[in-house]
C-alpha cells in the first residue's frame with residue numbers, strides 16, 4: 001500500500017454494514033466515492049459476484065415490498081415468482097414464450113436490480129473489478145502500481161447488453177477478434193493485448209441478454225458456452241483465459257425450439273431456471289395492457305379500426321383518438337360474441 005492512498009482513505013466514508021446489508025442505497029454520492037483501489041478497500045466495499053449483487057438487491061426490494069416489474073401485467077402469480085426464484089438461486093435464465101409476451105421487457109427490468117453504480121478499474125475495456133481484474137492490461141497495471149490504481153464508477157445501464165441472435169452473428173461480434181491495428185503497432189498475434197473484445201467480455205460484471213437464442217448458429221453457441229462455462233476462449237487459434245462474471249438471460253420461442261433451430265445441450269444445461277411466459281389470462285389484464293400501450297397518434301383525425309377483438313368484424317369502426325382503449329374494447333366486445341380461440345390476440349396486435 002502506498003502512503004498517498006492511505007491518507008486519501010481517511011477522508012472517505014466507510015460503506016455501512018456488511019455484505020448482507022450492502023445495497024445500492026449504500027453507495028455514496030459522486031464527490032465522496034472512492035477514487036483508487038486503496039480507498040475502495042478502506043471503504044469496506046465487498047467483493048461479490050454479479051449474481052450475489054442481484055440476489056441481495058432482490059431480497060432488499062422484496063423486504064421493502066417495492067414493485068420489481070412495474071409495467072408488467074398479468075404475470076404476478078406465474079412468471080414473476082419463477083423469475084425471482086431463478087435470481088435468488090443465482091441461476092442463468094431462459095425465457096420461453098411466443099412473440100409479444102413481454103420477454104425482453106422482463107429482462108430489461110432485471111437491470112434495476114443491479115447496484116446503481118459499480119466500481120471498475122479506470123480505462124478498462126471489460127469493466128474489471130478493482131479486486132480481481134481479468135484482462136492482461138489491468139493485471140499488469142495492478143502488479144506495477146498496486147492499490148494506487150484509479151477506479152471509475154459505472155452506472156447500471158452501462159452494464160447491460162442485448163443481442164438479437166441472427167444466423168449471421170459471428171464469434172467476433174460476441175467474443176472478440178484480433179485487432180489488426182494493434183498488431184500493426186508491433187504486438188505479436190499471440191499477445192492478449194491484440195484482442196478487440198466482443199459484446200460478452202465487454203459486459204463482464206453485467207447482464208447479457210440474447211434474444212432468440214436458437215437462431216444463433218451452433219458453432220457460435222459452442223463459443224458462447226466455452227467463454228461462459230470453461231472460462232477460456234480461442235481467438236484465431238490462441239487460447240485466452242477470461243473468467244467472466246455475468247448473468248446470462250436468453251429468450252427462445254418454443255416453436256423455434258423444435259422447428260427452426262436448437263440450443264446445443266451443454267449451453268442449455270447452463271440455464272438453471274426456465275421460465276414460461278404466456279399471453280394475458282384474464283380480460284382485465286388484456287384491457288390493462290391495451291391501456292398501457294395505447295398511444296395517441298399525431299394529429300386529431302379519426303382512426304379507422306379494422307376488425308374487432310375476435311377478428312369477426314368486417315366493417316371499419318371510426319374511433320375518436322381521445323377515447324380510452326378500455327371503452328373502445330368494451331364497445332367492441334358488447335357488439336359481438338367473444339371468440340373463445342381468440343384469447344390474447346388483442347395483446348399481440350397492440351404490440352405489447
Ligand SMILES: [Zn+2]
Pocket residue numbers: 121124125126127128133134135136137138139
Ligand atoms: Zn481490465
